[in-house]
Amino acid sequence: MTKTHHLSAVLILSTAPFWSGCTAPASDAQVQIARVAPPAVTAGTAEHRPGLHQVVTYGDGLVCGGAPEGEEGLRSIAAMGIKTVISVDGAAPDVATAEKLGLRYVHLPISYSGFPDERGLELAQAVANLPGPIYLHCHHGKHRSAGALAAAGVMNGLFDNEHAQARMKVSGTAADYQGLWQEAKDARPMPKEALRADPAKFPSVSKVSGLVAIMTEVDIANDNLKAVQKAGWQVPKDHPDLVPAKESARLETLYTQMHTEPDSTAKPAEYQDILKRSHEVVRQLDAAIRSNQADAAEKAFAAVQKSCKECHKLYRDQ
Template sequence: MVRRLKGGVLLVGVVAAGSCTPERSRAVLTQAEPEAGATLSSTVAAEATQGVTEAPGLHNIVRVTDKVISGSLPEGAEGFESLRKMGVRTIISVDGAPPDVEGAKREGMRYVHLPIGYNGISKARELELARALRDLPGPIYVHCHHGRHRSPAAAAAATVALGEITPQEGERILKTAGTSPDYRGLYACVREARPVSAQELVAASGEFPEIAKTPSFVQAMVETQHAYDHLVEVRDAGWSVPPEHPDLVPLAEAGRLENLLRAMIDDPESKKYPVEFGDMMRRSQQAAQALEDALASNAPAADLSAKLKQVNTSCKDCHVAYRDTKDPS
């Protein structure tokens, strides 16, 4: 159902659908060798209790298995150099924004783009991820933006599908990475994941694109409009789940909004506008990020409303300057 956007703001973005909905010590990174006789699962469980690690240009690193690592978006050349030093050969982005394919190639690594949403992971995408983890050369680094929510969920669900860890160990990985319990869809995907057959994996897509296809610019506008509309409903309900919309997860909607805006910054359609347009988009993305962070830290309702207003204001500024007034061509 499409609802009218409150506040008169139309936002822009892309989203990957999910199916596992709720209703349905930091240290320098080192690769520990499993003890003799230890099972893979016990190794995962032991490493998960050690907490996350960091490296230059990388944050929130969690080793899922001997082959699979979860973490944040690599920050420039420093991040890719750290991955090379870690021995990483394949990078899988589950973030919505297009990855820096050339940056990875300069360090001899392959990029694969398989984005997921904050609400969960479709079965088809889970199988794609599992096949990628099985077939592509490792170590494999799976990342989203911050490395706290989507990447540990994607890595855990896919490795459960491969039969390499249990759902319980997968949930432990999410908790270690700091995945918010508000992301019920992500937890559900890991909790409900089960080992799949070789036939199912063979049937999964093996295209492994460097940059995934995204919705059209107009479709992206509609998708992000819904995310903002949901946040207005959450605000009107006192920054809690609206009674008439019990499936909404406020933090997930804020995270989705930030991801959508960030993905649009490098969209070819955005590049048709002057540099100022991109700067305005970044301000909107930063405002959405501030709102997500505030929700994650349980900020007071007044602070949350102020940050949502900042998102509204930044988008309106852009609309006044460009929407329906300037032809980008």
């Protein structure tokens, strides 16, 4: 990986003077971090760095990727010379640690089906008015962050719709997320006056409620269970504080909450049916983990993953 970083640093520094600050320590950050240039805008694959995944450069000073994992991930962001981090994920960002590293955080959550015009304009204005380089992330860094950065870049006249979609491919945006692809296709350059906004207006944490808040936690518990699965349904060596039965119980509690959450109860009978069936496999998973039955856990977990997809295909991604 070091070789790739070195190569991209050379490419960027020789073609874009904008990045030339990348080798010097940041003057405003309170912590000094060795610089590693962002990936080249021509890179054909996403890069992974310590605590940071799916890093893809869309244009000068515009980097897309996954959520930083703890301080390590935030340090990888700071190492790229990033000044502003924009999250479009439902989870509340770790603003305190980011600020310690000299990073401004802005939280503008979007869904997997795209975003309303007002949110699109806010994202474009954030890119236009906040100090760059900018790192824009969701959770996994493949779908929502890609659609958001693609649209915001086009609206700022930084690249065209074709380039935006080509970079989304590199990020790994799935074809299923038609709404996100549509945002990248439909975005048009906006006049400078329309993009002007007070940099102070962007929130560092947006309140997320209802089903989105529950799903954000479901996603975290599910990711933790993936780590447990990888470790053969034991406590993962690189994650010694994870308690498998605690994660499965947490998932089960969240599914119970879904039955009374108004965003959820308002949905049609077919949804309620999927919810009931998916809750059942989550209960089976919890029981298997509690009784240390790896085979049963493996089977139930596969069914859980299938049920996330089934419900999202019909009720989230359209």
